[in-house]
Amino acid sequence: MYQTIIEPRVSETDGVGHINNTTVPIWLEGGRNKLFSLFNPDLSFKDWKMIILKTTIEYKQQIYFGRNVEIKCWIKRIGNSSLELYEEIWQHDRLTVQANTIYVNYNVHENKSEIIPNEIRKELEQHLYEEGLNGQ
Known part of the structure; x- marks a missing residue:
């Protein structure tokens, strides 16, 4: 599992006193930085590989300013x-959000998907989710 701690900002708090739902996808993306580094070690957008295809987010509980959040x-x-x-x-x-996101390894110059290289696949396999053993 990859873990990232984020400190909520005042500007992310909405009129009803909790973190605005539009902030959550940005935080989730912040939790993917280690994955981005696997596919793009120099983090250059010139040859960016990780293209998002789909994301679904389920809001379980409200999130508030003043306490850090952990992205898993x-x-x-x-x-x-x-x-x-x-x-x-x-x-x-408290579990506040669950999400599922699909990415494709993509060659922006040839405009097509590419097979995930074996060395990246091996690193990804070390972070596999096993229902009942991880999370809730």
């Missing part, structure tokens, strides 16, 4: 050229 990211499935992530956001021992 597992690999749920590895295909030939795509991978599915299972992600959670926790705040103060």
